[in-house]
Amino acid sequence: MPYRFPHAASVALAFALATGAQAPAASAAPAGLPPIRLGMIEGMSGPFANAGEAVERNIRFAVEQVNARGGVRLPDGKHLLSLTVFDSKQGVEDALLQLKQLTDQKIPFVLEGNSSAVAGALVDAINKHNLRSPDNRVLFLNYSAVDPVLTGEKCSFWHFRFDANADMRMQALVDVIKTDSKAKSVYLIGQDYSFGQQVAKAARRQLQAARPDIRIVGDELHPIGKVKDFAPYIAKIRASGADTVITGNWGNDLTLLVKAAKEAGLHLKFYTFYANSLGAPAAIGDAGVGTVRAVAEWHPNAVDGNAASDAFYRSFRQRYPQPKDDYLFLRMDVMIDMLATAIEKARTIDAIAVARALEGAQYKSRFHEASMRASDHQLIQPLYVAVMQRLADGGIRFDNEGSGYGFKTERYLAPAATATPSTCQMRRPQDEASTPGASR
Structure with missing residues (x-):
């Protein structure tokens, strides 16, 4: 409960x-x-x-x-x-x-x-x-x-x-992806404005440096706040053979994206900036347990026993x-x-x-x-990469939005490890x- x-x-x-x-x-x-x-x-x-x-x-x-x-x-x-x-x-x-x-x-x-x-x-x-x-x-x-x-x-x-910033957040996600031996092909999808473009750019650059063996099999930008049905995008992801998705989507654009993936029975690993909020955990449901990750400066289950x-x-x-x-x-x-x-x-x-x-x-x-x-x-602070879990399984103390699903820390990066050079x-x-x- x-x-x-x-x-x-x-x-x-x-x-x-x-x-x-x-x-x-x-x-x-x-x-x-x-x-x-x-x-x-x-x-x-x-x-x-x-x-x-x-x-x-x-x-x-x-x-x-x-x-x-x-x-x-x-x-x-x-x-x-x-x-x-x-x-x-x-x-x-x-x-x-x-x-x-x-x-x-x-x-x-x-x-x-x-x-x-x-x-x-x-x-x-x-x-x-x-x-x-x-x-x-x-x-x-x-x-x-x-x-x-x-x-x-x-x-x-x-x-x-x-x-x-987006480079810092992506750096945290890639720090996890680079240790995932099952990650072979990545699909990038995001919102078509400056932020979404920067997320895709950072993902390409950092994946090339950390895991040059990973293939980027799709790089899609969609209109921000205008897509009501992401089923066609999910069909493209399925056809690409991707095993991993990276997205900076937020708000309804994220919720509808992951909901469409769930409805299509597409079981992939999602590395996201914001999957721990605004209806996304409930929309993802069981399909996200152990497969959906989010990066944040803190989350309710971030610090055990604190x-x-x-x-x-x-x-x-x-x-x-x-x-x-x-x-x-x-x-x-x-x-x-x-x-x-x-x-x-x-x-x-x-x-x-x-x-x-x-x-x-x-x-x-x-x-x-x-x-x-x-x-x-630029504020320099810790970052946590957290993976979705069921509250009922007992590995987390709090769920998100009463959904029965929450997030558990998979990787902690101290402030010094999150900082990228200033230009x-x-x-x-x-x-x-x-x-x-x-x-x-």
């Missing part, structure tokens, strides 16, 4: 004792002090609305953790965090319109992540905005947009990524008890905690000061550690100020 969560008071106490955090009854921020505002630009409608909703739950949960300890301390006292959500409809133009609304409201922190295409456009727009409006600068905190260019050739002083990790997960499930809401991103909690710490260190919400406080910042809890690389603003040539505010003709 799926894990049953205890009474809310018990969970709050267990989380506080295990992590060292204050209980939710911690002193509130002084009355009259304005909140520190965060603006989340995300697709809250359309085919990936469920992914946007999952992000919002996670961000609100993280904000509540900070506010439960009284908020963020500035020289005039403690300020609560406040989240405003802007619907980008998962489109670039809509996201840019929402950014204009956000900056008009003088919200200093922009959060986005479910689209690398949107993230790239936001980086460009924020670079220009911050140069034109030095009294209204914003910082961009990226929790999921993993195209390597965002911390590579498009790196920006104003952008910080808190997720492992009370702090278990209490963290239980506290989230107590906050959001519906099975469909069971998708906890540790990196979003890390992001909000690191932002709050950086603001306190900077003693201001000024974008330049907070950015400098984030550069090189360290995060450490009783079950996770990370550091923000100063050269490109960023970052322009900093003093560089822009000294550029001839720069607008202020």
Whole structure:
């Protein structure tokens, strides 16, 4: 049976004792002090609305953790965090319109992540905005947009990524594939935009280096968010003779892909970025046990016997008890905690000061550690490759989304092992100020 969560008071106490955090009854921020505002630009409608909703739950949960300890301390006292959500409809133009609304409201922190295409456009727009409006600068905190260019050739002083990039995630998956003697032929399938293209590129390059004997028998990109029936794609995979599939698909594009494979009786190993979420475990079912893998910075069964990790997960499930809401991103909690710490260190919400406080910042809890690389603003943290298991078999403590299926760690990579070299040539505010003709 799926894990049953205890009474809310018990969970709050267990989380506080295990992590060292204050209980939710911690002193509130002084009355009259304005909140520190965060603006989340995300697709809250359309085919990936469920992914946007999952992000919002996670961000609100993280904000509540900070506010439960009284908020963020500035020289005039403690300020609560406040989240405003802007619907980008998962489109670039809509996201840019929402950014204009956000900056008009003088919200200093922009959060986005479910689209690398949107993230790239936001980086460009924020670079220009911050140069034109030095009294209204914003910082961009990226929790999921993993195209390597965002911390590579498009790196920006104003952008910080808190997720492992696509090359890092692929490196973790290939670390497992290279030891699988039964992997002989691989089919690549992904969404046809910058992220999906980068996943395919990384898979080809890294497989060639790690396992040159493996044949790539298919390389397919499909329209993002528009395919309703993946049966024709599954037929191509079957015809290719592939024994392994690698995909970066997320949201409904992943759920429908694996569901089609299951319905067709196609039994392959799936190496994925996101198979542990948003309906995928239930859609895969028994067909995924021992064959479907996902990579993440943490998962509920990641750390055996760690009370702090278990209490963290239980506290989230107590906050959001519906099975469909069971998708906890540790990196979003890390992001909000690191932002709050950086603001306190900077003693201001000024974008330049907070950015400098984030550069090189360290995060450490009783079950996770990370550091923000100063050269490109890429968070360096552990990665886990986990394989799907039945809860009833007793090898895992928690299932996903009440499905009866969860994930068990197969490979752990320490932070130093996940880091890929930085190629960023970052322009900093003093560089822009000294550029001839720069607008202020």
